[in-house]
Amino acid sequence: MTFRIAIIGRPNVGKSTLFNRLVGKKLALVDDRPGVTRDRREGEAKLGDLVFSIIDTAGLEEGPEASLPGRMRAQTERAIEEADAIFFLFDARQGLTPDDRMFANLVRRADKPLILVANKAEGRAGEAGAFEGYDLGLGDPVPLSAEHGDGFAELYAALLEALPEQTAAPAEDEDSVPPLALGDDEDGSELDPTKPLRVAVVGRPNAGKSTLLNAILGQERLLTGPEPGLTRDTIGVEFDWNGRQVKMFDTAGLRRRAKVEDKLEKLAGQDALRAIKFAEVVVLLLDATIPFEKQDLTLADLVEREGRALVIGLNKWDLIEHRGAKLSELKEEAARLLPQVKGAPVVPLSGATREGLDKLMRAVFAAHEVWNRRISTARLNRWLAGALEASPPPAVSGRRIKIRYITQLRARPPYFLLFGNQLDALPASYERYLVNGLRQAFDLPGAPIRISKRMGDNPYADSKPRRK
Structure with missing residues (x-):
């Protein structure tokens, strides 16, 4: 069963660092200065064998509702409403502050399972500060270091205790057929999963x-x-x-x-x-x-x-x-x-x-x-014949550039390949003519259009000139 966890705390206690550690990517911006995060951000977290949604929130600050801190706090309060449980972080190196005590009342009123996290608990100073968490009356603090990856086994155990139903392993049914893994069908070939x-x-x-x-x-x-x-x-x-x-x-x-x-x-x-x-x-x-x-x-x-x-x-x-x-x-x-x-x-x-x-x-x-549009080679070459007849490529050093063939290599964006002779001398103006013609003929408004050129090998390129 999936569930949601909101990470709550005052500014600069390491909420985004913990968020990044749990999602396994540097998704949230992290900096030493307080107040970097302003919006709530959601990601898919992994902790041991648990997979769940995690919400990073702005640092809790006091201020009028219409002020920026007030609007940021309102976003955090919505995250608390949507969450199944809360990680309430404080800075173990700094110890409890009056703001920590004040915002502890906010999460206490939410009446949701709560795990008190003493972040930055590495070293002697962190160990001593972590014990101050008992003064909040929110349960046993879990000492960890989001930056160094310490203490996550204890966080895992605390999460199992806080959400026993959501974290319980699903019961196995011997008669049930295991579902196919996402991306595989019965013969092992890949499926195209529906993505947003x-x-x-x-x-x-x-x-x-x-x-x-x-x-x-x-x-x-x-x-x-x-x-x-x-x-x-x-x-x-x-x-x-x-x-x-x-x-x-x-x-x-x-x-x-x-x-x-x-x-x-x-x-x-x-x-x-x-x-x-x-x-x-x-x-x-x-x-x-x-x-x-x-x-x-x-x-x-x-x-x-x-x-x-x-x-x-x-x-x-x-x-x-x-x-x-x-x-x-x-x-x-x-x-x-x-x-x-x-x-x-x-x-x-x-x-x-x-x-x-x-x-x-x-x-x-x-x-x-x-x-995503793809165009058949037959249609492309019928168009090319008309385009070349209406405006042939210019001559270079007395020899006319020859475009023999066109095909579409791929879409996303539309990518076309020209075959011919002396295409490396094709003027940019003529290439624009072809691009605009493709747009108009095949209804490709606004799409970036890519054109590559491939020339046939010259059999006489490496031969020595004949003596008279």
Whole structure:
């Protein structure tokens, strides 16, 4: 039986380090300064033979509800509500603080199974501080070191005691047939498991990415506010949209590299760039009131170079007057400024008013279909014959470039291979002609199109010239 654990504690007690240790990856950003984590992040954890969901949360801080600490605390309280049990962390090297005692009352009121974890318990100072945990009245503290991997056997035992039903081994039925492993069928060949569509939402700071995801989910899942740069970790959330499974990633706002000096912002930016590399579709979210800034164009170019499907979202559309004329203007501007992704869908929307969400998701699914499209070799070569007849390749040094054949090597993104002679001399302008022709003939709007060239061997290349 699966279950959920929320990691709770004040800032800088090692919650994200424990989260990363349990999921086996460096998913959450970690730094020595307090308050790095702001949103709650969920991952699949393993502890011994137990597999469960683990939620990393922001450090608990006091503050008014409308303030940033207050909004962060509200996210943590939602994580507590969703969890089956709680890991309450304190810093054993520092010992108990007044904040630890105050927030202990918060988790005590939750009335859920709780494991008190004395993190950073390595060394004599840590050992002494761990014993202070008894003063909280939350049970025996479990001393461990998330950074060094010590004490996890004791944490495993405490988890078995806290959740006896959820952690009990399933009863074996001798008459039952063991289920097939995911990815295998009866003859051992691989199956294609159904996976959610991976979508990354990227853009400049304060473009409204977290607000958009909250609107799509219909809940305040992600931290939002007027402060730019709120999001640091890349947070993935799964949901069902009209029968389609989607995993959408909220990312940190990306500024020009020259302007980024803070280490945390650099780490958050690298996390966002990784999200682009592993996504299938990228939604580039623009502020419709100041669209197509230089950074927007840089991000669109990056998405194209990474070979991802692109959808351009014009957020804050509720603030735009004369919308029809403005949309036509911005579509023309997109075609002019981003010829490498010609035809990429441009969708007006508003995360604040939930306007245009259906159009956005339809554009995402359509872009994914184009990105996956395969075209038969016969159709490609019929098209090629017409394209060559309409505009033959130019001659080079008195010899005409010959393109004999085209085929599609793969999709995701569409990748084509040309066969012929002297293709290494094919001008970039003619290659663009072929790319635009492929887009138009086979309905490939916005998809990054890749073309490789293969030439036949010249049998006379290594022969010696004949003497007269």
